[in-house]
Amino acid sequence: MMRTHLCGELRQLDIGSTASVTGWVNKRREHGEHLAFVDVRDYSGVIQCVVDNTVDVRSEYVVKITGTVTQRPEGTTNDALDTGQVEITDAEVEILSSAEPPPFPLDERANDVDEQVRLKYRYLDLRREQMQKNLRTRAKVNSAVRTSMESQGFIEVETPMLMPTTPEGAREFIVPSRRRPGSFFALPQSPQLFKQLLMVGGFDRYYQIARCLRDEDLRVDRQYEFMQLDLEMSFAEVDDVLGAVTESILSVTEAVTGTRPAEIPQITWHDAMNRFGTDKPDVRFEMELVELTDIFADTGFKAFGAAEAIKGLRAEGAAGDWGRNKLDGLTDFAKSHGAKGLVWIKVSDELTLESPVAKFFSDDEKAALIDRFEAKAGDLLLIVADDWLTTCEVLGEVRNKLGRPAVSNDRLEYLWVVDFPLFVGKDKSTGLPRPGHHPFCHPHPADVDKLETDPTSVRAWAYDLVLNGWELGSGSIRIHDPAMQRKVFSVLGIDDEEAQKRFGFFLTPFNYGAPPHGGFAYGIDRLVAILAGEENIREVIAFPKPQSGSDPMTGSPTEIDEAQLVELGLKVLPPLD
């Protein structure tokens, strides 16, 4: 037997017993010819061992230490350690592996180390308490997801990683076929198509903790490959899906935090945009957009006169923090997000409005502004005038910039955003509407008659789950009726022939009796990151890739042998300029 105890579990109850522990040397403290303290660490914690100083063990040596669990002498206990009341004495040390000094400190200070270095030696980084904690939180989430889904009658089904390319949506990773040179598989952006076919196949309720791959640029919250809880259910309406996902996410949260959050509130997409300027509102702080359009209905101020929508934000007491330079910067920020400009107003002690454009406002308009904003002395007011969507979106960005709290697990504010529009914007080249979610998303039945006449006003049976301003996931009720699918395709400018060519394998099954169904998927990495209080999903992934997409530990992606290329029928072209 290698060990009798884990390092972190020894307590006063164990005093007197002989214990063997194994692990890494966390720290050695020398005190003379025949006394040294060696802290041994495993995943459970640290235990102090008293050894003869002639024993040559150094940081990160792997050791087995056998000795007597002993009460520490009075005055030498350590409350910072769970095991701080005891120590292992009369210790016999067996070196299982020696070790070179680690290239960076394996304690909290590693948080300041260049991430490239941490990733190059990820196997050392993973020894750190924080990474151990994060990945164990992740395991807990995965386990709780399975428990919750199983208890709700969902069954786990794996879907292929090798599938045909589907040109819609995210750029795909492509895998060459050896047996058919010149032909390629694609790795799934999501199991979307397969899970719907499982519904046609009669499985009723499916789930999978699925790996998804997208060849798009990486971000703090985006990796090439990421994990989703993917689910789909037959004979389900919007509320059924929301209910199942809510049950899942709340019980997962409870499993990690010990507390079950309150039921998740819902907001419509339109209200979310109108009040928070984004489809993923962070409702941990207020600062809602204020409607001003009516105030300036007959204004003489040209910049406002022609605008479809005028809205503002009140930054309470912020006037003093914003000098001219910072306000210019904020204006540039607003412009970079599509605004034509940003009007700022400081509210003075006498409730007069100080602003470069104040002279263009009538007294009535000024009074109405103060009234509408409920403005107080020292407030900073920010106003954008543009088309409705731009106005909302710009102020949404400004709102986040001004008030959004840091990533934190102190407060978890889940939010359902429902009634997304079926189409968002227009394709630049064709002028046709573009699907907001995906082209298999069911239109809201009340709006179906507007599909051809006013497509952009059609709502979808589509919904997002938001946590603290992060989009955790999205889903929809799908189209199960081929006639409805044709109708939506036709709005998108896809005729039968084109549809057959692009989605044939997926559409044919719907001619054989498809149940009404809908589903959802939420990102495990993002959920774990927030629950762990990390603002970067790389901190909750064992072996992530940096933003460059190249792995400093393995060196991937790598070139391949000429022979491999030949076998696959591939030829590498020089890079494009």
Added chain:
RNA sequence: GGUCCCGUAGUGCAGUCUGGAGUGCACGCCGCCCUGUCAAGGCGGAGGUCGCGAGUUCAAAUCUCGUCGGGACCGCCA
């Protein structure tokens, strides 16, 4: 494809604006001392392609240009 920021010892940094010998600091590492420490302490030591390449200059970590690597964001992510 674009914008901004970073690159000096194993790690984290100062030095760069205003050019003058790698003068450095902390941790780590190596050696010695040390019997109750726990970020132990004391003494000593080793450790540098200042990312790389050009240019300007009597002289470049420092200024200029280019390039590589990394990060945050925009585009992109149905």
